[in-house]
Amino acid sequence: MSEHVDTGVVERRFDVTIDGEVVPGIIWAPEHQAGPTPVVLIGHGGAQHKRVAGVISLARGLVRDAGYTAVAIDAPGHGDRVTNPAAADELMALRGRIAAGLRTGSAVSGSPRDADRWAAARTRAVREWSETIDMLGAEGIVAAGRLGYLGFSMGAAIGLPLIAAEPRITVAVLGLSGVPPGASALEAAARRLTIPVLFVMQWDDELISRDDGLRLFDAIGSRDKAMHVHPGGHRNTPLYERRTHIAFFERHLGH
Amino acid sequence: MSEHVDTGVVERRFDVTIDGEVVPGIIWAPEHQAGPTPVVLIGHGGAQHKRVAGVISLARGLVRDAGYTAVAIDAPGHGDRVTNPAAADELMALRGRIAAGLRTGSAVSGSPRDADRWAAARTRAVREWSETIDMLGAEGIVAAGRLGYLGFSMGAAIGLPLIAAEPRITVAVLGLSGVPPGASALEAAARRLTIPVLFVMQWDDELISRDDGLRLFDAIGSRDKAMHVHPGGHRNTPLYERRTHIAFFERHLGH
Numbered sequence: 315m316s317e318h319v320d321t322g323v324v325e326r327r328f329d330v331t332i333d334g335e336v337v338p339g340i341i342w343a344p345e346h347q348a349g350p351t352p353v354v355l356i357g358h359g360g361a362q363h364k365r366v367a368g369v370i371s372l373a374r375g376l377v378r379d380a381g382y383t384a385v386a387i388d389a390p391g392h393g394d395r396v397t398n399p400a401a402a403d404e405l406m407a408l409r410g411r412i413a414a415g416l417r418t419g420s421a422v423s424g425s426p427r428d429a430d431r432w433a434a435a436r437t438r439a440v441r442e443w444s445e446t447i448d449m450l451g452a453e454g455i456v457a458a459g460r461l462g463y464l465g466f467s468m469g470a471a472i473g474l475p476l477i478a479a480e481p482r483i484t485v486a487v488l489g490l491s492g493v494p495p496g497a498s499a500l501e502a503a504a505r506r507l508t509i510p511v512l513f514v515m516q517w518d519d520e521l522i523s524r525d526d527g528l529r530l531f532d533a534i535g536s537r538d539k540a541m542h543v544h545p546g547g548h549r550n551t552p553l554y555e556r557r558t559h560i561a562f563f564e565r566h567l568g569h
Numbered sequence: 570m571s572e573h574v575d576t577g578v579v580e581r582r583f584d585v586t587i588d589g590e591v592v593p594g595i596i597w598a599p600e601h602q603a604g605p606t607p608v609v610l611i612g613h614g615g616a617q618h619k620r621v622a623g624v625i626s627l628a629r630g631l632v633r634d635a636g637y638t639a640v641a642i643d644a645p646g647h648g649d650r651v652t653n654p655a656a657a658d659e660l661m662a663l664r665g666r667i668a669a670g671l672r673t674g675s676a677v678s679g680s681p682r683d684a685d686r687w688a689a690a691r692t693r694a695v696r697e698w699s700e701t702i703d704m705l706g707a708e709g710i711v712a713a714g715r716l717g718y719l720g721f722s723m724g725a726a727i728g729l730p731l732i733a734a735e736p737r738i739t740v741a742v743l744g745l746s747g748v749p750p751g752a753s754a755l756e757a758a759a760r761r762l763t764i765p766v767l768f769v770m771q772w773d774d775e776l777i778s779r780d781d782g783l784r785l786f787d788a789i790g791s792r793d794k795a796m797h798v799h800p801g802g803h804r805n806t807p808l809y810e811r812r813t814h815i816a817f818f819e820r821h822l823g824h
Binding site: 517528531532537538539540541542543544545552554558565 | 786787792794797809
């Protein structure tokens with residue numbers, strides 16, 4: 315493990331090994347912290363990784379504004395778990411889907427084969443997060459009942475089955491995701507939710523149609539849920555909204 | 570004018586007289602305030618009045634949390650401008666519409682005659698707010714560019730044409746309102762807006778269908794707009810959301 319301190323925030327690398335495969339992660343925590351704080355797990359988006367700019371600034375905000383600890387891991391096939399050329403190909407493909415917008419008729423993934431591959435990766439990612447939570451508990455980093463999850467886009471698609479299956483997560487901020495009409499695994503996961511959820515949507519998202527996004531919000535089973543919508547595309551959620559997400563965690567996980 | 574001070578909040582009655590008709594209002598301001606503060610005008614809902622519980626607690630929150638001044642007036646045919654039996658009839662009618670929900674097929678008002686009466690009251694209300702703003706400027710209570718409006722339900726239906734026509738209002742929080750399909754005066758007013766708007770919607774509103782609410786948000790012409798949606802009926806917006814509304818004004822009107 316390496317450790318790095320910057321203006322009150324300790325950034326520490328860690329690895330969790332599952333079936334011989336290394337899942338690399340980062341913990342951001344307040345300097346001079348003794349004992350557990352509320353923890354927020356951050357699920358990065360597709361073609362991103364655990365240390366992309368949006369994850370870092372959210373993680374540092376959670377530590378500095380709320381005194382929380384933040385944790386991110388590379389999703390299957392992302393970050394340190396993929397070669398640079400493969401990651402570049404993925405990013406190009408994602409940019410292509412954004413440029414094509416919804417005119418392709420598909421939401422995020424392409425062919426049925428892609429969908430199968432993606433479902434397997436999602437199942438794997440859920441298990442990796444659960445083992446990461448085991449580690450956080452074993453190391454005394456998180457206390458029972460004080461664990462949240464935040465994920466947008468792919469991070470929401472992984473987060474939905476994760477928080478539906480994982481009772482240790484008690485509050486979530488999800489967004490930039492949707493479900494198509496009819497039954498789907500994501501919609502079923504959403505219906506099982508009971509924890510407070512803030513759902514974030516972009517009104518002109520090039521990847522998620524309005525109807526699919528609204529259908530996902532509608533499906534979320536939680537009594538305490540909220541939806542925040544802003545105009546603009548998949549990457550245009552206003553920066554000020556980050557403060558709202560932190561406040562949502564503070565309301566449910568305490569200070 | 571009468572004046573009353575309670576835990577740092579000065580509450581002062583005022584009247585604006587227009588064409589011989591008295592429009593009664595209230596100003597809530599910080600005690601010991603010298604000079605203008607940002608001001609938020611509060612438009613109450615149908616069958617309510619300037620001193621209903623929701624208006625008072627929002628006004629006191631604006632003064633105590635943000636150091637702002639808040640102003641409310643009785644809408645045409647409401648509060649001190651109507652007899653108690655007539656106000657009670659109006660409240661019963663509104664409760665009846667809520668109980669009937671959208672099964673009546675109408676949004677808020679009933680017959681075409683009601684709609685005409687309502688359009689005239691709205692036009693009158695817009696003029697009354699403008700003259701109230703004149704008075705606030707003349708008395709040195711508001712400074713240029715530091716004026717916001719908040720209104721839900723009837724307060725939003727009055728607020729839309731008001732803020733579309735009134736350049737002195739620079740930010741607004743509106744909600745619990747909608748527009749039916751096709752052209753309407755409210756939709757046209759929404760399209761003319763350019764100021765930052767936070768639109769608040771209830772997902773299971775008995776008076777406003779989802780489609781009509783979403784259509785209103787979509788029509789708002791402002792680049793800087795946001796929509797916050799919560800589950801439950803017309804009167805179930807969570808109390809914590811009030812803090813978000815105040816923060817929205819603070820972001821645009823300053824501290």
